[in-house]
Amino acid sequence: MKTLLGKKEEQFRPINTDFLKAGGTEVFDIYQKTSAFGKTEFVKFASSHPSHQEKVRKLIDSGECTEFFIRQEDLIKYYHQATEQLRIMISDPAIPLLKKTQKLYDVSKDIMKNFFEYSDSEEVLKSSEEVMALTDQCLSEGKARFDTISKVINKDYLIYTHSLNVGLYCLVYGINDKMSATDIRSLGLGGMLHDIGKAQIDSAILDKKGPLTKEEFDIVKIHPRLGQEIMESMQCYATNVVCMASQHHENYKGNGYPDGLVGKEITLFARISKIMDVYDGLTTHRPYKKSVAPFEALKIMKNQMMDELDPKILGKFVRYMGPGS
Numbered sequence: 001m002k003t004l005l006g007k008k009e010e011q012f013r014p015i016n017t018d019f020l021k022a023g024g025t026e027v028f029d030i031y032q033k034t035s036a037f038g039k040t041e042f043v044k045f046a047s048s049h050p051s052h053q054e055k056v057r058k059l060i061d062s063g064e065c066t067e068f069f070i071r072q073e074d075l076i077k078y079y080h081q082a083t084e085q086l087r088i089m090i091s092d093p094a095i096p097l098l099k100k101t102q103k104l105y106d107v108s109k110d111i112m113k114n115f116f117e118y119s120d121s122e123e124v125l126k127s128s129e130e131v132m133a134l135t136d137q138c139l140s141e142g143k144a145r146f147d148t149i150s151k152v153i154n155k156d157y158l159i160y161t162h163s164l165n166v167g168l169y170c171l172v173y174g175i176n177d178k179m180s181a182t183d184i185r186s187l188g189l190g191g192m193l194h195d196i197g198k199a200q201i202d203s204a205i206l207d208k209k210g211p212l213t214k215e216e217f218d219i220v221k222i223h224p225r226l227g228q229e230i231m232e233s234m235q236c237y238a239t240n241v242v243c244m245a246s247q248h249h250e251n252y253k254g255n256g257y258p259d260g261l262v263g264k265e266i267t268l269f270a271r272i273s274k275i276m277d278v279y280d281g282l283t284t285h286r287p288y289k290k291s292v293a294p295f296e297a298l299k300i301m302k303n304q305m306m307d308e309l310d311p312k313i314l315g316k317f318v319r320y321m322g323p324g325s
């Protein structure tokens with residue numbers, strides 16, 4: 001199992017300078033990375049206080065420095081600032097939906113990356129909820145279809161982009177299925193968090209470039225239970241959201257894990273996340289496995305995976321993926 005990282009270099013995180021340009025209400029220190037004699041150091045450059053903004057802006061505009069960092073403990077403040085600016089951006093009718101979706105994707109990706117790669121605090125994870133709410137607002141208002149998000153998502157399989165992709169697919173499924181606003185948001189959030197149990201599994205196993213041994217697979221198989229435990233301990237997620245983490249490897253006709261549930265014993269949201277999980281797994285590529293095209297993925301799911309997937313939900317998903325749905 002992973003433990004929290006405590007090395008000096010890892011206490012600093014890169015940030016997106018776009019969110020520094022317009023300022024904000026949060027104040028945190030900004031650092032630059034320097035290397036001398038093979039030693040990396042982080043030097044305080046400015047704060048995000050309005051009086052320092054000119055200095056930051058000038059340096060960004062000059063193109064001399066594009067990389068800025070903040071201390072790990074300021075991540076929450078940074079995400080609040082990013083969220084403030086995302087909120088302003090999505091309410092601007094002049095900005096195209098695709099551009100808004102791309103920005104939201106980038107911030108969410110960053111949050112999930114910090115959580116998975118650095119075992120960041122659950123506080124950071126809660127920022128994802130805020131960004132998912134904005135994404136929901138943006139995609140619902142824009143009546144987004146699957147082709148909108150397929151243009152912004154990462155096609156390389158990484159645990160944090162996979163999590164986000166599943167969240168977005170779930171969100172768009174909910175929008176297309178005309179679910180209530182609460183359900184759409186829960187579905188998107190649960191999709192994004194479905195694999196959080198993997199944050200506690202050794203990355204040497206998760207990143208292995210090849211098939212897993214039985215022992216390794218047995219370890220991976222505990223991630224639904226670990227995810228459930230993490231979410232329950234946070235005491236802020238509804239049961240249908242937690243079940244997406246605990247039940248997304250159950251199979252519709254049984255023999256899945258961890259509980260071997262069958263049919264509607266598996267909650268609706270978990271059955272939906274299973275389909276989005278499989279779809280993203282098939283359409284993204286890994287060093288040892290090529291991705292397949294969307295149409296091919298749907299064919300595989302329909303012809304070879306019917307024991308695992310809810311046929312009714314799969315039918316709707318195929319329909320929503322089609323043109324003009």
Ligand SMILES: [Fe+2]
Binds near residue numbers: 195223
């Ligand atoms: Fe999983």
Ligand SMILES: [Fe+2]
Binds near residue numbers: 162
């Ligand atoms: Fe997954």
